[in-house]
Amino acid sequence: MKENGTENDVLIRCKGLTLGYETGVVLTDVNFDVHAGDYVCIVGENGSGKSTLIKALLGLLPPRSGEIAFSGVSAREIGYLPQQTALQKDFPASVYEVVLSGCANSLGRTPFYGKAQHARAAENLARLGIADLAKTSYRTLSGGQQQRVLLARALCATTKLLLLDEPVAALDPIATNDLYALIRRLNREEGITILMVSHDISCALHDATHVLQLSDRGVVFFGTAAAYRKSPIGARFLRCACAADYPRIQFGVWEEE
Amino acid sequence: MLSLLREIFSYSFLVRALIVGSLVALCAALLGVSLVLKRYSMIGDGLSHVGFGALSIAMAMNAAPLAVAIPVVILAAFLLLRISQNSRLGGDSAIALIASASLAAGVLVTSLTSGLNADVYSYMFGSILAMSAEDVYLSLALAAVVLLLFVVFYNRIFAITFDESFARATGTRVSRYNLLIALLTALTIVIGMRIMGTMLISGLIIFPALTAMRVCRSFRGVVLTSAIISVFSFLAGMVLSYVMRTPAGASIVVVNALLFCLFALIGKLAKR
Numbered sequence: 050m051k052e053n054g055t056e057n058d059v060l061i062r063c064k065g066l067t068l069g070y071e072t073g074v075v076l077t078d079v080n081f082d083v084h085a086g087d088y089v090c091i092v093g094e095n096g097s098g099k100s101t102l103i104k105a106l107l108g109l110l111p112p113r114s115g116e117i118a119f120s121g122v123s124a125r126e127i128g129y130l131p132q133q134t135a136l137q138k139d140f141p142a143s144v145y146e147v148v149l150s151g152c153a154n155s156l157g158r159t160p161f162y163g164k165a166q167h168a169r170a171a172e173n174l175a176r177l178g179i180a181d182l183a184k185t186s187y188r189t190l191s192g193g194q195q196q197r198v199l200l201a202r203a204l205c206a207t208t209k210l211l212l213l214d215e216p217v218a219a220l221d222p223i224a225t226n227d228l229y230a231l232i233r234r235l236n237r238e239e240g241i242t243i244l245m246v247s248h249d250i251s252c253a254l255h256d257a258t259h260v261l262q263l264s265d266r267g268v269v270f271f272g273t274a275a276a277y278r279k280s281p282i283g284a285r286f287l288r289c290a291c292a293a294d295y296p297r298i299q300f301g302v303w304e305e306e
Numbered sequence: 307m308l309s310l311l312r313e314i315f316s317y318s319f320l321v322r323a324l325i326v327g328s329l330v331a332l333c334a335a336l337l338g339v340s341l342v343l344k345r346y347s348m349i350g351d352g353l354s355h356v357g358f359g360a361l362s363i364a365m366a367m368n369a370a371p372l373a374v375a376i377p378v379v380i381l382a383a384f385l386l387l388r389i390s391q392n393s394r395l396g397g398d399s400a401i402a403l404i405a406s407a408s409l410a411a412g413v414l415v416t417s418l419t420s421g422l423n424a425d426v427y428s429y430m431f432g433s434i435l436a437m438s439a440e441d442v443y444l445s446l447a448l449a450a451v452v453l454l455l456f457v458v459f460y461n462r463i464f465a466i467t468f469d470e471s472f473a474r475a476t477g478t479r480v481s482r483y484n485l486l487i488a489l490l491t492a493l494t495i496v497i498g499m500r501i502m503g504t505m506l507i508s509g510l511i512i513f514p515a516l517t518a519m520r521v522c523r524s525f526r527g528v529v530l531t532s533a534i535i536s537v538f539s540f541l542a543g544m545v546l547s548y549v550m551r552t553p554a555g556a557s558i559v560v561v562n563a564l565l566f567c568l569f570a571l572i573g574k575l576a577k578r
Contacts, residue, residue, distance in 0.1 A: 129471075
């Protein structure tokens, strides 16, 4: 299924994966490889098992059968960007505190953050262009800025792999484009592997190298973005999605950079 | 003022109440920040009602009140946490159910045995006479444990309070820390409720955190400010209660409420 890349740079390999809860099976026979440097867009309707797959990738839901093999990265070292909760929106915390909390997975048995972790937080603040916000309160930021902060936190937890769950769900078009541009830069210039769950198919068209489509309890498509565009499944899904996105194409929002 | 303080310190039962109370206020404030931010404020209220039920039953059976109340309330804390995390009943209504049921059980048992006497009244609204030397040691130990754990796990507590799913994903054992917070909250409530009263102890947990959140921008700021506010309100409330001859619990909560209004006003003005 995989066109480019070699066996050596496989980061995640899902083989014969079946996932489910006590109430029943959600996904069966999921097979795909993620290579270093890929930008994988996971799409599918509501209830198609996207969140279940995320839980399994994060190691929070043990597979019923099959396996998820990581090489060069562990489930703990995934930079995860969860969907924002209502509770967070007015949380009294400084931007720096939030970003630093991304280093929690490297704390081990020590209770406090050391110099290396503080340096890392500062570096990631600068990397995402929010160093000047470090002392600002998280709750006073705009939605786009909040996502940047959470992305900086995710980068503190990882050096290789970001897992983004609907990162643009609550953003306006301009902030959406900013965030996509940022993710693209992290992927192309810094070689960070991206796994992104999205309702917004435009990312699949524009930035992704690969598309994973879930439906009816399984994977209905996995392959390169180019192949996806040509496939009947992709063409049908894109047609619906593009109808919804029409105004944005119209006004050239996609033509940035 | 000085002579007033000297007068207060000349009563050994008042000194005991001051020591126990300020330590409990400190613990309640620290735990309260996390509870309030995680939307678990009602757990404090629920636990105090369970505590009332347990204390009344212990009294009816002539058992040592704390020996009965502490395990029962800890058990209830674990149960309430479970319920509010994953229940079809809905966390808030489940807590209300358990709270009123244990309150009712306590009242029934007491009225069937000794009758609703002064002891029950003091459990409801608190009494500074209730503190023994044993309570002083217990609260010292509790405060030491809460402070130590809070400092040691501060960064993890922040992580799970701010974002459970991220913390879980990066390998923090979230449910373990939630249990720890519930356990410490249960202990704080059992020890504190005899000064503050069943009806008012939850104010000690909720008010300082909410007051601090009006003006503070960082988590650390909220934690430190709420600790200071809580101890200050307790001491000011005690002085007020001594001078005005009012019940301690109510006086302390009134000071807390006034401070909340003041901080809310400052917060509003600072935003402009």
